[in-house]
Amino acid sequence: MQKRNLAQKFKVAEALADPTDDKLNRxxxxxxxxxxxxxxxxxxxxxxxxxxxxxxxxxxxxxxxxxxxxxxxxxxxxxxxxxxxxxxxxxxxxxxxxxxxxxxxxxxxxxxxxxxxxxxxxxxxxxxxxxxxxxxxxxxxxxxxxxxxxxxxxxxxxxxxxxxxxxxxxxxxxxxxxxxxxxxxxxxxxxxxxxxxxxxxxxxxxxxxxxxxxxxxxxxxxxxxxxxxxxxxxxxxxxxxxxxxxxxxxxxxxxLPKITSSTLETLINTELESLFPERSIELKKQSSQEILRTGFYSNFKISVILKDSSTFYY
Structure with a gap:
């Protein structure tokens, strides 16, 4: 597996300001x-x-x-x-x-x-x-x-x-x-x-x-x-x-409307594919469902989807 620079993996999570960046239909x-x-x-x-x-x-x-x-x-x-x-x-x-x-x-x-x-x-x-x-x-x-x-x-x-x-x-x-x-x-x-x-x-x-x-x-x-x-x-x-x-x-x-599982799954798939294009098919089939199924769902939602989805790392 290709080693990634830490600077590419982590970003500071901040609230969004531009409505064009909306990912939750709000x-x-x-x-x-x-x-x-x-x-x-x-x-x-x-x-x-x-x-x-x-x-x-x-x-x-x-x-x-x-x-x-x-x-x-x-x-x-x-x-x-x-x-x-x-x-x-x-x-x-x-x-x-x-x-x-x-x-x-x-x-x-x-x-x-x-x-x-x-x-x-x-x-x-x-x-x-x-x-x-x-x-x-x-x-x-x-x-x-x-x-x-x-x-x-x-x-x-x-x-x-x-x-x-x-x-x-x-x-x-x-x-x-x-x-x-x-x-x-x-x-x-x-x-x-x-x-x-x-x-x-x-x-x-x-x-x-x-x-x-x-x-x-x-x-x-x-x-x-x-x-x-x-x-x-x-x-x-x-x-x-x-x-x-x-x-x-x-x-x-x-x-505020609650975030549905289907919306969250779509967001997770999109971001995972962007982060790891070489593994996109595998990730699409497994990772989003696993994230939603496990207790990791809440933390992922907080730090990844709503503020800066590219903070996800592996």
């Missing part, structure tokens, strides 16, 4: 959803859930959706897309602050002009407040001006950034940010991936942020997740009914 659904979101006329915050199991291509699907969204606009109305992966900060006590920082920084460093930077500064000013008070309001609780002033005394930069905002309660600051975002000529798309990999308390925290703190106008959240994992995590806090709680937050639930 590009059409992504296109329809992207067009719908691009033409969403409401100004209130919208939360979209993309449901499927781990490794089933949720991130790829969201990338396809965003690709279609961008096609619908021309500058200066092109949406600002912000991606946040809370798993990078899992086990950290400042998960809420990191999320707010990401939103603020994305606005500050964008090329969207002075208004975007002004909103970013206001958002950034909220961050140390959460650090000082060590809690997320649930439901959103107004904080008296005295308490807020005392908190900002320990974070003078925040008080300076927000001007006279230290004399307002947190709800008023939030309303100021929301109003300003609602007046922008473009939407803010926020993708929060890998929420289903967080600890139960962190999953709850992220949904509190989305529902009670960052439900700003003109924002559209895209949340790819395994609904079973997330529902189970939320059930520990919501009387055993996490799914019902989730349904109150997710306004547009999208369940």
């Amino acid at each position: 590009a059409t659904l992504a296109e329809e959803l992207g067009s719908t979101l691009a033409n969403f006329v409401g100004k209130e915050s919208l939360v979209v859930g993309v449901y499927s199991s781990w490794g089933d291509g949720k991130t790829t699907f969201v990338n396809f959706v965003l690709n279609q969204v961008n096609k619908q606009y021309k500058a200066p109305e092109t949406p600002l897309i912000i991606k946040f992966n809370p798993w990078q900060f899992s086990n950290h006590s400042d998960l809420a602050q990191q999320f707010l920082k990401q939103l603020a920084t994305s606005l500050l460093v964008s090329d969207r002009g002075a208004e975007a930077k002004k909103i970013g500064e206001k958002l950034l000013a909220i961050v140390p407040l959460f650090n000082a008070l060590k809690f997320i309001p649930e439901p959103f609780v107004q904080i008296g001006s005295y308490a807020l002033t005392q908190s900002f005394k320990t974070v003078g930069t925040a008080a300076k950034a927000i001007g006279d905002g230290f004399s307002k309660d947190l709800e008023t600051i939030k309303m100021d940010v929301s109003k300003a975002l609602g007046e922008l000529p473009y939407s803010i798309f926020v993708v929060i991936d890998d929420m289903d990999r967080l600890q139960d308390t962190e999953i709850k925290l992220m949904f509190q942020l989305i529902k009670s703190v960052c439900n700003f106008k003109n924002t559209i959240y895209l949340l790819p997740m395994d609904i079973e994992v997330v529902s189970t995590a939320l059930s520990s806090s919501y009387q055993g009914n996490g799914r019902a709680f989730l349904e109150k937050i997710i306004q547009v639930p999208i369940h």
Whole structure:
């Protein structure tokens, strides 16, 4: 057997971004959803859930959706897309602050002009407040001006950034940010991936942020997740009914079609033939069925078909 260079065998597995590379017949659904979101006329915050199991291509699907969204606009109305992966900060006590920082920084460093930077500064000013008070309001609780002033005394930069905002309660600051975002000529798309990999308390925290703190106008959240994992995590806090709680937050639930065995077998045969053309007939007869029959099916599906099928090796 001819020895192959390792560099030819292995590739980094990454989510796809171009719908023309679709291998699971999901590009059409992504296109329809992207067009719908691009033409969403409401100004209130919208939360979209993309449901499927781990490794089933949720991130790829969201990338396809965003690709279609961008096609619908021309500058200066092109949406600002912000991606946040809370798993990078899992086990950290400042998960809420990191999320707010990401939103603020994305606005500050964008090329969207002075208004975007002004909103970013206001958002950034909220961050140390959460650090000082060590809690997320649930439901959103107004904080008296005295308490807020005392908190900002320990974070003078925040008080300076927000001007006279230290004399307002947190709800008023939030309303100021929301109003300003609602007046922008473009939407803010926020993708929060890998929420289903967080600890139960962190999953709850992220949904509190989305529902009670960052439900700003003109924002559209895209949340790819395994609904079973997330529902189970939320059930520990919501009387055993996490799914019902989730349904109150997710306004547009999208369940990705399951990958059929026939589709997967066809993909496996095609990729194996491409990788090992000298053994294509033998592989076609044996390998795909063996992969589907054995426990290797799941791992193959995750690392090969959905992200980069040529990562398969022998």
